[in-house]
Amino acid sequence: MAMAGNDAALRTPLGLLAELTHRCPLGCPYCSNPLALDPRQSELDTQTWARVFNEAAGLGVLQVHLSGGEPGARRDLVAITAAAHAAGLYSNLITSAVGITAATLRQLADSGLDHVQISIQDSEAASADRIAGYEGAFARKRALAAEVVSLKIPLTVNAVMHRANIDRLEDMVALALALGASRVEIAHAQYYGWALKNRAALMPTAAQVRRATAAVEELRARHHGEIVIDAVVPDYHARLPKPCVGGWGRRSLNVTPGGKVLPCHAAESIPGLEFWSVREHSLADIWANSPAFNAFRGTAWMQEPCRSCARRDIDFGGCRCQAFALTGDARATDPVCHLAPNHHEVAALASVQEDAPYAYRRM
C-alpha cells in the first residue's frame, strides 16, 4: 500500500490558480503579480468563474487556489467559493487577511471552503506592517488566523523570507505554531514581478541563507508531527534550478483577473507568447492547444546543456521566466543551474544588497 506524492503518472492538471483580482490593500514589495496590474473593470464576473471551475473539474483539476491580489476585495467571494465547491473542487483561500471579516469567513466556511493560507510578513508587528506597507495589517492577520482555527479550518502560514526578516525565521515558525497553523511555508522571495524590481532591497546575504537553511532542518526535526514546514532553497543561492510549476503546462493553470490563462503566474513576462482567454476558449481547449502552453511543454524545445542532461525530466531546465529575465532567452538553461554557462552571473546578483527604500506594489 502506498501514498505517492505528486508523481509523474498524473498527467492531467492538478491545480488552478484563480487570480480573482489584482486589487490589494497591501503593498508588499515582493508581490508576484505583474507590474502591469489588471484594473477592476476588466475582472471576470461570478458566472464566468463558475464556468471556469466546472471546466477545470471536467479537465481533472482537483484543487483551486483562490488568490489575487487580495481575493477579499471581491464582493462576490462567497459566491465564487460556493461555485468552486459545487464544481467538486478543493478550495484554498490565499489571503492577506486584510479585507476578510470574521462574518465573511464564516460564510466562506459554510460555502465549503477547505483551507486558508494567510501571509505573514514578519514576527514583529512594526516590521511586518512596514514590509506590507499597511499599518495595522499584522494585528488583523493574527485576528483572522484565530477565527480560521476556531472554525477548525486548516491554516497555512505563508512566510515570505528576505533580507529584512530572514534572521527571525525561527520566530516566524514559532508564531505559526502559536496561531495554530498545521503548515508553514518558508517562501523565499522569488524574483519576478515586483520582487524583481526590488531585488537588491530584498536579497539576503549568503551567510543569512546558510543559517536559515540549517534553521529549517533543525525546526523540522524539533516540530516533526506538529507542523509541516515546507521550504525551498532560495533561488539565486541554489546549485540546481527549481522545477518551476512542476513543468510547463504539466500540472497547473493560472487564470488572470481578466481571464487570460497562463502556464504560470509570471508567464506574461516572456515576450512573444500567445495566451488564450477563458472568454473565447474552453479551459480544455486552452490546456491542449493554446500556443503559450505548448511553447515549453516536454523537452523538445531544450538547448544544451539541458537537452542531454540526466535531470531534464526532473527540473525541466528550471524556470522559463527566470531564464528570460536573466539571459534574454526563454529557451536557455535557467542560470540558477550550476551547468548553465552564465551561472556565475547569478552569484554576482546574489551578492548585491542595497538598503534602498522599497518600491511598494501599487495599482
Added chain:
Amino acid sequence: MNDTAPTIAPEARPHLPRGVRLVHNEAQGGWVLLAPERVFKADAVAAEVVKRCTGEATFAAIVDDLAKTYSAPRERILADVTALLRGLADKRLLEL
C-alpha cells in the same frame, strides 16, 4: 517490532481532519487524498485503509476488518497500517 517502531493505540479512532478528503477521480486515474495545497495519489489498498478512518471505528477494529477482508495475518496488517497511518498523521493528514 523494536522500540523505535511507531505504534498506534488500539482504542484510537483515526479520522481525516477538516481540509483533508479522499476522493476518486477518473481523470487522475484513481483515488487521491486532497490536503492543504498537496495531493497524494493513493493506491487501492491505501484507499481501503483511509476509507475506514471515519472516527467511528477503533484502530483495532480497522486492523481486524482489513485482516479479514484481505485474508492476511493480523500482525502483518497491523505493521503496514500502523506505518501508513503514522506517516499520514506526521504530515497532519490524519488525526489519531
